Amino acid sequence: MKLLAAIGRNQYLSRGLHPYDPRPMPTPAPASSVPDDFCAIDFGTSNSAIAVPAAGGAGGAPGAMELVQLEGEALTMPTAVFYLAEGPDLPNLPRLYGRAAVASYVEGNEGRLMRSMKSVLGSSLMDQHTDIGAGRSVSFADVIASYLRHLLRSAEAHAGRELKRVVLGRPVYFVDGDPVRDAQAQAALQAAARAVGFTDIGFQYEPIAAAFHYEAGIDSEQHVLVADIGGGTSDFSLVRVGPARRERLDRRDDVLASHGVHIAGTDFDRRVELGAILPLLGFGAYGPERPGQPAREVPSKVYFDLATWHLINTVYRPQRVLELRGMKGDYADADQHRRLMKVLTDHLGHDLAGRAEQAKIAVAAGGEVAIDLGLVERGLQATLTEPQAAALLRDDLGRIVTAALETAAMAGLQPAQVDALYFTGGSTGLKGLTDALAAAFPTARPVYGERLASVATGLGLYARRLFGG
Structure with missing residues (x-):
């Protein structure tokens, strides 16, 4: 010990x-x-x-x-x-x-x-x-x-x-x-x-x-690289498997390396919401120009909180709603502020997060997705295209692929020595993610578990x- x-x-x-x-x-x-x-x-x-x-x-x-x-x-x-x-x-x-x-x-x-x-x-x-x-x-x-x-x-x-x-x-x-x-x-x-x-x-x-x-x-x-990618983390393990091993009860020596990053499905949803939905509520927008002063960006903290699942309820607190209501003059586009206040007063934050998740899933099949935001404003909708989603998720997917390659290296293996990629976890339904991992291990057989x-x-x-x- x-x-x-x-x-x-x-x-x-x-x-x-x-x-x-x-x-x-x-x-x-x-x-x-x-x-x-x-x-x-x-x-x-x-x-x-x-x-x-x-x-x-x-x-x-x-x-x-x-x-x-x-x-x-x-x-x-x-x-x-x-x-x-x-x-x-x-x-x-x-x-x-x-x-x-x-x-x-x-x-x-x-x-x-x-x-x-x-x-x-x-x-x-x-x-x-x-x-x-x-x-x-x-x-x-x-x-x-x-x-x-x-x-x-x-x-x-x-x-x-x-x-x-x-x-x-x-x-x-x-x-x-x-x-x-x-x-x-x-x-x-x-x-x-x-x-x-x-x-x-x-x-x-x-x-x-x-x-x-x-x-x-x-x-x-x-040698199998198990990719377990869920809502909060992307975890990888390089595992040795085979008919001579499957009946052994103690398998700890068959886990050759284990590694991961705290990036996964909820991070993808957050990127999509910030990139495709919340700009209609003022995220990334600028306020009115004032004499002698350049236009300033609208304060962004409320948008990051709206896109972070466990922080959404914090934006509904009366004191915070009152503070944000008083920031109307910080917006050059009054419609953006009005939409934001509608989301806060009607507690629509989790609904928006859910729509971002569904858009992420839908666009993975290819093409373009219309995100209905009629609950915020009649006829309002956002659009998410496949290239846009790829750009929004590029950095996160890159870090996940890097972690997978590092796992193989920690086990002393080159990518070509990995025989199979075994995908499990809810986020492995995202085709762009599994395609990126498969490209990093081109000779490995992709296997999809439940x-x-x-x-x-x-x-x-x-x-x-x-x-x-």
């Missing part, structure tokens, strides 16, 4: 080593003696999913795993908890999960939205309490346990039985370059799982889990091997 703690991150990667991993490796019991009381959880930064053993017959072959429908027919759920701060029963911490949590926040209900809880693991915040309104507070550890408990209840309702054993996904590094904090992060997630009732807990690296689908269909050892469920599916396969015999 002391030796590993003294080795830098790049040395771990180049030598095929990894930070201290405290997990015990459970010993699988014979298949005949093992009940199907296990599951697999992908506790993601943005979305989560859970897999359970499939029922026999009617599409559920013996030994198969299936994803649980968590919200209607959705197999994934936003990793979000909203603590209500108004209404009855406040001492019992009424809360909402997933899409309901996000919707309650967007609608402006009183309370506290908790997202990206996974990023707290391994930090000093885990044991601290955070205010959730109405004079109440909860620890981050309790927030995570509450969310895992909600996933477990959904899975048990689906399976019709108790689930006592679990495989949890984990990133190669919860905390970069700090083995002690990385071990603390896994221990904290393990403690949360025990708090909700799991008695036997295993872990698997998320990129290994994502690669299981590809590994099942190959007959030779290969964008939001590949990791959970792979964790389910691993849980079957570990617990199901």
Whole structure:
């Protein structure tokens, strides 16, 4: 442990080593003696999913795993908890999960939205309490346990039985370059799982889990670059897979390198909103010319906040609305200021962000997209063209491709030595992104997993091997 703690991150990667991993490796019991009381959880930064053993017959072959429908027919759920701060029963911490949590926040209900809880693991915040309104507070550890408990209840309702054993996904590094904090992060997630009732807990690296689908269909050892690109981060892992390795329970040595950047889908949406929609509300515009003074650019902070999901609600605060209303004279075009105030007073910020996201998706198919802004002003619309979108996203895509190439270099491989690119994560639906990555690794075979469920599916396969015999 002391030796590993003294080795830098790049040395771990180049030598095929990894930070201290405290997990015990459970010993699988014979298949005949093992009940199907296990599951697999992908506790993601943005979305989560859970897999359970499939029922026999009617599409559920013996030994198969299936994803649980968590919200209607959705197999994934936003990793979000909203603590209500108004209404009855406040001492019992009424809360909402997933899409309901996000919707309650967007609608402006009183309370506290908790997202990206996974990023707290391994930090000093885990044991601290955070205010959730109405004079109440909860620890981050309790927030995570509450969310895992909600996933477990959904899975048990689906399976019709108790689930006592679990495989949890984990990133190669919860905390970069700090083995002690990385071990603390896994221990904290393990403690949360025990708090909700799991008695036997295993872990698997998320990129290994994502690669299981590809590994099942190959007959030779290969190097696969797993590109997991979601809402907040673009993460890459160079993984060694093959038929001689697929039955091994301990796969940590098969993750040859791991790297990433904090750029992904929400950053793309922000670029599109700032570049195509918000100029109609005054972003980048100039005020009137005054004697002896050049025209000055309209203050831009409100526009950046409107384009940043978790800051949108801050622009609706009465004091800020009053301040912005008084800035009418700073606009040469009174229509731009009027549209801005319409968005603020009618709380349309999240709607605009959603329209930017949909435009980004639509233009990826090619051509030109009209963005209807009639909710702001009758007949108002913005236009997003494919060349315009490419220009808006060029810098972000360039940094993502650079991170992918750096991952291969950290593993000691040239791009031509990468056999396959495995795409997973919601943002890999953006064709311009996957095309740019494919161009950087021209000899690699592109493979498209389930964008939001590949990791959970792979964790389910691993849980079957570990617990199901």
